[in-house]
Every structure is written in C-alpha cells, then in structure tokens.
Amino acid sequence: xxxxxxxYNTLTRKKELFEPLHPGRVGLYVCGPTxxxxxxLGHARPAITFDILFRYLKRLGYKVRYVRNITDVGxxxxxxxxxxxxxxxxxxxxxxxxxxxxxxxxxxxxxAMEMLNVLPPSIEPHASGHIIEQIQLVKDILTKGFxxxxxGSVYFDVGKYNRQYNYGVLSGRNIEDMLNTTRExxxxxxxxxxxxxxxxxxxxxxxxxxWPSPWSDGFPGWHLECTAMSxxxxxxxxxxxxxxxxxIFPHHECEIAQSVASSGHEAVRYWMHNNMITVNGQKMxxxxxxxxxxxxxxxxxxxxxxQAYSPMAIRFFILQxxxxxxxxxxxxxxxxxxxxxxxxxxxxxxxxxxEAKTSESTNNIKQWEQKSRDAMNDDLNTxxxxxxxxxxxxxxxxxxxxxxxxxxEDIRDLKQLFxxxxxxxxxxxxxxxxGSASYDSFAGAVDLLLNIRLQAKQNKDWAxxxxxxxxxxxxGFEIKDTKDGFEWKLNR
Ligand code: ZN
Numbered sequence: 001x002x003x004x005x006x007x008y009n010t011l012t013r014k015k016e017l018f019e020p021l022h023p024g025r026v027g028l029y030v031c032g033p034t035x036x037x038x039x040x041l042g043h044a045r046p047a048i049t050f051d052i053l054f055r056y057l058k059r060l061g062y063k064v065r066y067v068r069n070i071t072d073v074g075x076x077x078x079x080x081x082x083x084x085x086x087x088x089x090x091x092x093x094x095x096x097x098x099x100x101x102x103x104x105x106x107x108x109x110x111x112a113m114e115m116l117n118v119l120p121p122s123i124e125p126h127a128s129g130h131i132i133e134q135i136q137l138v139k140d141i142l143t144k145g146f147x148x149x150x151x152g153s154v155y156f157d158v159g160k161y162n163r164q165y166n167y168g169v170l171s172g173r174n175i176e177d178m179l180n181t182t183r184e185x186x187x188x189x190x191x192x193x194x195x196x197x198x199x200x201x202x203x204x205x206x207x208x209x210x211w212p213s214p215w216s217d218g219f220p221g222w223h224l225e226c227t228a229m230s231x232x233x234x235x236x237x238x239x240x241x242x243x244x245x246x247x248i249f250p251h252h253e254c255e256i257a258q259s260v261a262s263s264g265h266e267a268v269r270y271w272m273h274n275n276m277i278t279v280n281g282q283k284m285x286x287x288x289x290x291x292x293x294x295x296x297x298x299x300x301x302x303x304x305x306x307q308a309y310s311p312m313a314i315r316f317f318i319l320q321x322x323x324x325x326x327x328x329x330x331x332x333x334x335x336x337x338x339x340x341x342x343x344x345x346x347x348x349x350x351x352x353x354x355e356a357k358t359s360e361s362t363n364n365i366k367q368w369e370q371k372s373r374d375a376m377n378d379d380l381n382t383x384x385x386x387x388x389x390x391x392x393x394x395x396x397x398x399x400x401x402x403x404x405x406x407x408x409e410d411i412r413d414l415k416q417l418f419x420x421x422x423x424x425x426x427x428x429x430x431x432x433x434x435g436s437a438s439y440d441s442f443a444g445a446v447d448l449l450l451n452i453r454l455q456a457k458q459n460k461d462w463a464x465x466x467x468x469x470x471x472x473x474x475x476g477f478e479i480k481d482t483k484d485g486f487e488w489k490l491n492r
Pocket of ligand 1: 030226
C-alpha cells in the first residue's frame with residue numbers, strides 16, 4: 001500500500017502527512033500501564049488505538065519497532081511528587097513484594113490484551129530495569145544546568161528551562177500563568193518552585209523500592225522512565241509517541257522538557273493522543289461506582305451491566321468512535337454495538353455462500369475499499385471504515401435474498417474488504433479466545449452436568465451424583481447445594 005497516512009500531531013495541532021525519519025522503518029513509543037490494579041477500560045483504549053496504528057503501519061510496509069513500557073516504580077499516588085509509590089502502597093496492603101504485585105497485574109494485563117486481540121509490542125521495558133539509564137539522564141540534565149540537587153533529591157528547574165526553551169509547548173499551558181498562580185514555596189520545601197518536578201527522589205526510611213545513586217538511595221521520578229527508555233530503544237529522535245490525553249500534562253510535557261534539556265532538541269516527531277472513556281456520561285472513578293474492570297465486562301458481573309460482553313464487542317465498540325473523540329460506555333450502547341458486530345461477522349461468513357449471477361457489475365464495492373483506505377489514511381478514521389463494512393454487509397444480504405446480482409469480481413472484492421479491514425486492520429476476530437460466548441457454552445455445559453446430578457440424586461443414584469460432584473471439585477469447581485438446586489463457581 002502506498003503511504004498517504006496523515007496523523008493529527010498534538011504538538012503542532014494539525015494533521016500532517018506521516019513521513020518516517022528513516023525510510024521503511026518506524027519507531028513507536030506508547031506509555032503503558034502502571035501495574036498495580038486490575039486492567040480496565042482506561043487500559044483498553046490506548047492499547048487498542050495504538051494497536052490499530054501498529055497494524056496499519058505494518059500493512060503500509062514499514063518495519064515497526066513498537067515500545068510500550070511497564071511502569072513499576074516511581075508513579076506516586078499524587079502528581080505533586082509527594083505520597084507513596086502506587087505499586088509499593090498496593091504491596092503493603094496485600095502483604096506482597098512490590099515485584100509480586102507487578103507480576104500479578106502484568107499477567108492480568110497481558111491476558112486481557114490478548115483477549116482484546118491487541119498485538120504484543122516489540123519491546124516492553126520495565127522502569128525498574130532501567131535505573132542506570134535514568135540515573136545517566138539525571139546526570140546529563142544536571143550537567144546542562146537544568147536541574148538542581150536538594151537534600152538528596154534532584155528537581156527539574158522549570159523556570160530556568162523556560163527562559164531558554166518553551167515549557168508548555170504540548171499542553172498549550174502558559175508557564176507565566178502557572179508561575180504566577182502557583183504558591184511560592186517558603187524555603188521549607190525541597191523544591192524551589194511548585195512547578196519543578198522530581199527527577200530523582202530520596203527514599204524515606206520506610207520506602208521499599210530504592211536504588212543507590214550519586215545523590216541518595218532513592219528512586220526515579222515518574223516522567224524520567226519514558227524519556228530514558230524511548231532514547232535507549234528508539235534513539236535520540238524517533239517517529240511517534242502515543243498515549244492517553246490525560247498524560248499530556250504533566251507527563252508528556254515533562255518528557256519533552258527532559259529530552260530538550262539533555263540533548264538540546266525534541267525527541268518526538270509526532271505526538272498522538274487518544275481521548276478518554278466515560279461511563280454513562282460520567283468520568284470513570286472508583287468512588288462513583290462506575291469503575292468497571294475488563295473482567296467484569298467479560299463476565300457481566302458489574303451492577304451497571306445486564307449481561308456479559310465479549311472482548312470483541314468491547315474492541316468493536318471502542319473502534320466505532322474516532323480515537324480523538326470520547327467514548328461513552330453504557331449497557332444499551334454496548335448491546336447495540338454487539339448486535340452490529342454480530343451482523344458484520346454474519347455477513348463475512350455469508351460471503352462464502354454468494355454466487356456470481358451476472359458479468360456486469362453495478363456495485364460500488366471496489367470504491368468502498370479505496371474509501372476505507374482513505375479513511376484509515378485520514379488519521380485512522382475507523383468509524384468511517386466500519387460504515388463501509390455495514391454497507392457491504394447490506395449488499396451481501398441483498399445478494400443472498402436475490403435482490404442484488406453480483407459478479408465474481410464483486411464477491412472477491414467483498415471478501416478482500418472484510419479480510420483486510422475488519423479482520424487484519426481493525427483486528428476483529430471470529431474465534432472467541434476466552435470471551436463471553438465461549439464462557440456461555442462452558443457455563444451451559446457445567447449447568448447441564450449439575451442438572452444430571454440433581455436428577456441422579458432424585459433417583460437416589462448416589463454413585464452418579466457423587467461422581468459428578470467429585471470430578472468437578474477436582475477440576476477446581478466449588479459446588480453448593482441450595483434449596484432451589486445448586487450454585488457453582490470456578491476457583492482459578
Ligand atoms: Zn510515559
């Protein structure tokens with residue numbers, strides 16, 4: 001495919017034709033999860049958005065090195081460089097080693113991503129595995145004079161940086177306003193100014209995750225890892241940096257400042273950001289009771305859901321909106337989306353049954369393929385691509401009903417349209433990896449066995465009844481007899 005991909009660059013605030021730094025190769029860096037809790041919608045959206053970009057760039061013939069980091073240290077509970085480390089806090093709460101917490105939630109994250117058919121990145125570096133690189137970066141910034149040491153911690157000097165460069169280029173925030181409105185520090189604080197941010201923090205005695213450094217036993221500031229690891233794996237300048245819009249400030253703004261301060265120039269050529277997810281029109285939040293994790297979608301156990309949704313229904317729903325628009329999840333909207341997806345999958349299956357009944361094409365199928373390509377080139381406009389797939393499925397149904405006549409070429413084009421756009425690029429898959437449909441059949445089979453056992457008990461056939469209970473128990477099922485029959489769950 002010819003490259004005519006345009007992407008919206010958050011830095012320049014316009015759509016630009018994508019031209020890679022090195023011919024034929026693309027370096028892509030996306031901020032990955034901080035692993036201290038169950039994977040949720042907020043993880044699914046950036047992963048799916050940049051999965052589409054990854055798939056499309058590969059389809060355009062590029063060799064893509066996709067780096068998505070794992071934050072396992074340095075992300076503090078609040079953004080003002082104070083408070084506990086999110087991972088360490090969870091570890092203390094659960095009586096686990098911090099790395100045990102990281103491994104546990106990373107495993108669930110990977111499993112959820114696989115269910116959503118998100119391709120694994122080329123490199124998934126951990127912040128805790130790159131302490132040396134981060135310490136080097138702090139040294140570089142200190143040498144260039146844009147940081148200062150204070151009581152064992154090192155802070156980035158935003159005011160000084162802004163006198164030479166421009167702090168706020170990505171977010172559009174005005175530093176003069178920030179300097180004027182933020183509180184002047186009274187000299188008791190380590191920081192000279194509240195907008196300065198930590199590059200290295202001295203660990204308090206009770207802080208578990210700590211490493212030796214020239215300044216103190218401590219840990220790196222959260223923004224540092226992405227600058228250090230993108231430089232290590234993609235070079236001092238690279239093509240695309242992605243993430244959620246919530247990361248623009250302060251995280252990505254600080255990344256830019258760190259790169260420019262240490263190397264004298266920006267590292268990233270195109271900044272891309274996906275918009276946020278709301279649930280029933282509200283921001284997602286634990287305190288609002290609308291925080292639905294992915295597992296709860298897949299098994300339908302959240303009170304806001306009336307049923308389970310397959311991972312493909314979630315993926316499809318996210319792709320029905322452009323990545324720069326918000327997506328509002330609701331039970332009703334998901335139900336509609338699930339039906340739509342089922343229609344498309346049914347149509348894709350029915351292509352096999354189509355027969356060529358004319359030699360003269362009067363359809364626009366070839367045109368839809370070009371238009372879908374144009375839509376992908378237009379900043380990954382997946383909702384437009386989906387609308388052409390719906391048009392195509394209408395033609396398929398109408399041809400099956402005998403109202404439309406297709407040529408052999410039409411049928412080939414239809415197949416190609418679905419194969420390329422629905423399956424390869426949108427990453428929708430027909431097979432249920434571990435989704436609700438297979439869960440439904442699985443649960444149905446367990447119910448069936450337990451009903452047979454119930455019948456056996458009524459017939460006083462204890463041998464059969466015990467055999468079913470014992471063998472299901474051995475397989476990890478917990479079975480409870482109730483007055484109406486039974487309850488079961490699978491302990492995993
Ligand atoms: Zn990052």
